[in-house]
Amino acid sequence: MASGVFLIQSDGQLVEMSEESYGSEADFQELLAKYPNLLAGNQINDAEPRKWLLISREVPLSSEENGGNRWSVDHLFLDQDAIPTLVEVKRSSDTRIRREVVGQMLEYAANAVVYWPVEEIRARFEATCQASDLDSENALAVFLGPSEDSGAFWQKVKVNMQAGKIRLLFVADEIPKELRRIVEFLNEQMIPAEVLAVEIKQFTGKGYKSLVPRVHGQTEKAIANKNINIGSKRQWDEESFFKELKSRRSIEEAEIARKILEWARDKLPRFWWGKGKQDGSFYPVLDYNGEQYYPIAIWTYGKIEIQFQYLMTKTSFNDEIKRKELLNQLNQIPGVKISEKSITRRPNIFLSTFKDESSLGMLLETLDWVIQEIKSS
Numbered sequence: 074m075a076s077g078v079f080l081i082q083s084d085g086q087l088v089e090m091s092e093e094s095y096g097s098e099a100d101f102q103e104l105l106a107k108y109p110n111l112l113a114g115n116q117i118n119d120a121e122p123r124k125w126l127l128i129s130r131e132v133p134l135s136s137e138e139n140g141g142n143r144w145s146v147d148h149l150f151l152d153q154d155a156i157p158t159l160v161e162v163k164r165s166s167d168t169r170i171r172r173e174v175v176g177q178m179l180e181y182a183a184n185a186v187v188y189w190p191v192e193e194i195r196a197r198f199e200a201t202c203q204a205s206d207l208d209s210e211n212a213l214a215v216f217l218g219p220s221e222d223s224g225a226f227w228q229k230v231k232v233n234m235q236a237g238k239i240r241l242l243f244v245a246d247e248i249p250k251e252l253r254r255i256v257e258f259l260n261e262q263m264i265p266a267e268v269l270a271v272e273i274k275q276f277t278g279k280g281y282k283s284l285v286p287r288v289h290g291q292t293e294k295a296i297a298n299k300n301i302n303i304g305s306k307r308q309w310d311e312e313s314f315f316k317e318l319k320s321r322r323s324i325e326e327a328e329i330a331r332k333i334l335e336w337a338r339d340k341l342p343r344f345w346w347g348k349g350k351q352d353g354s355f356y357p358v359l360d361y362n363g364e365q366y367y368p369i370a371i372w373t374y375g376k377i378e379i380q381f382q383y384l385m386t387k388t389s390f391n392d393e394i395k396r397k398e399l400l401n402q403l404n405q406i407p408g409v410k411i412s413e414k415s416i417t418r419r420p421n422i423f424l425s426t427f428k429d430e431s432s433l434g435m436l437l438e439t440l441d442w443v444i445q446e447i448k449s450s
Contacts, residue, residue, distance in 0.1 A: 078276040078283050090278035095164055095246055101273075102147055102162050104284070105244065106130055109150060111273055112160070112242065113286040125150045125158070126216045129197040134181060135188050146181055149194070153217070155229035156267075157194070158240040159185065165247035175255050178241050182266065186239065191231040210417065214382045219345055219356040219367050222419060223382075236265060243270040248289050256290040264298055309346045309353040314373060317353050322375035326424040329433065330371050333357075336437050340444055341367070361447060368443045376421040379403065384443075385417060389450035402439045406432050 080088040095101045105111055106127055114123030128149040135143055148160035161178050163170040169177075202209040213223050233239065243252060248270045259268040269290040276283040307313075311334075319327040334355070337344075341357030345367065353373040359366045366387065370378040381399075384390040390399070396416040403409050408426040427433040 077274070078278075078285065080278070080281055080283070088279050088281055090276035090281060090283055093275050093277045094166070095275060098162060098164050098167070101164065101244075101246070102130065104273075105148055105160065105162065108284075111284055111286050112150070112158075112244070112271055113288050114152070116286070116288040117269065117291070121153075123152045124216065125152060126198070126213070127201060128194055129201050132197060134184055137188070144177075144181060144184075146185075149197070151194075151230060152240070154233075155226050156233050156238055156240055157185070157189075157230065158242060160242045160244055162244045165245055165249065170243075170245055171249055171251045172255070174243060175252070175259075178243065182239060182241055186234050186237050189234065191227055191234065194230060195227055210382065211386045215386050219347075219354075219358075219370055219380070219383070238265040240267040240269070245270070245272060246274060248272040253289050257292050257295070260290040260295040261292060261298060267299065307350055307353070308348055309355070309373075311344075311346070311355075314346065314353045314355055317373040318375065321373055322424070325428060326375050329424045329427050330377075332433060333369075333371060333377070333437070336440075340441065359444060359447065366447050368440060370419075371424070372421075375424050377424055377427075378419050378421045379411070379415075380419055381416045382419050387447070387450075389447045395446065399439070399443065402442065403436075406435045406439075408432065 077092050078090040080090060082088060109125035109127055112123070112125055114125065117123050128151060130148055132146045132149045133144070134146055146159050147162045150158040150160065152158060159178065159181055161174060161181070163174055198213075199209040202212050210223060213226070217223065217226060243256060245252075248256075252270060256268055256270045269288055271286055271288055273284055273286045276285065309317075315327050315331065318330060334344075334357070337357035341359045343358040343360060343365075345356040345358055347354035347356075354370050356367040356370045364387070366384075366389075368380050368384060370380065372378065379399075381390075381396055384399075385396060390396050393416065397413070400411055400413065400416055403411055403422075406426070407429070409422055411420045411422075427436055
């Protein structure tokens with residue numbers, strides 16, 4: 074086959090890599106499950122690259138309520154906006170990739186939005202995690218990062234399914250021109266659904282392998298049509314956050330949040346500002362030993378959120394005893410009463426609880442202890 078990729082090794086030697094077909098469709102599917110980033114989320118949305126959460130492989134789908142399973146979708150993913158993404162994988166040697174696969178995928182989509190309740194999607198995700206010895210809540214918390222609560226995320230999945238806001242991805246080692254034209258046409262016409270094709274070529278040479286994805290279907294007309302219906306997000310910053318907090322709560326609570334932020338400038342020096350359409354937030358972040366840590370978040374509705382759910386995914390606080398120690402320190406602060414079951418969640422406390430300087434001091438001392446534990450683990 075023709076050459077297509079050249080690799081320069083650390084010793085300066087050039088490796089000429091040639092295109093090679095996949096051994097089997099099963100091998101191709103396994104690669105996507107193991108390396109979801111091959112779906113080229115940065116090409117699908119360069120402003121906000123898509124991230125992928127694998128829900129399950131070979132997801133059964135019926136064509137009637139309480140009916141038997143009629144089809145099986147190769148992969149079901151969710152992106153960070155809770156948009157269900159159905160993936161159908163075919164090798165270019167499969168003649169069905171020209172036209173038949175289109176009708177197949179449209180049948181999947183039409184029935185998925187009716188017969189896939191969010192409870193089933195969530196259960197399949199939990200089963201996938203269990204098969205890999207992962208805690209599903211922890212896996213989801215890591216995927217979402219500091220941006221969203223898991224309960225709100227699953228609710229968004231439900232809303233997206235009801236609205237038909239889904240994504241269909243045709244994946245192959247080569248997308249034939251007939252399929253490209255159909256995908257471009259469908260993507261221009263189908264709103265709010267998105268229809269794309271991802272071509273993932275494989276190149277090998279001297280023991281190396283390279284996979285090169287390319288997205289098809291993002292025509293200018295399709296992008297313009299989708300933008301009409303895309304809800305705008307808001308990028309919060311320090312100025313807009315405190316202005317909103319003062320307006321919605323009080324000057325006193327804004328001042329408490331300001332004191333926490335000023336304390337964090339040295340201890341948790343990087344700030345992640347939220348993108349919520351209505352509610353603003355900021356997360357003080359510590360970058361340490363190649364990882365990021367954010368023990369708290371503060372919101373424009375006047376609450377500070379303790380990130381137990383996220384901290385438990387880190388070595389320093391994956392031990393329940395250590396999280397209980399943090400819980401006990403917080404509960405020593407007058408007015409704070411967090412239940413023990415919250416050590417796997419993200420409990421919140423009103424900022425007004427810390428209007429007394431001594432209470433605020435106890436909070437900051439507790440956060441100092443958290444930082445020490447992170448650095449000593």
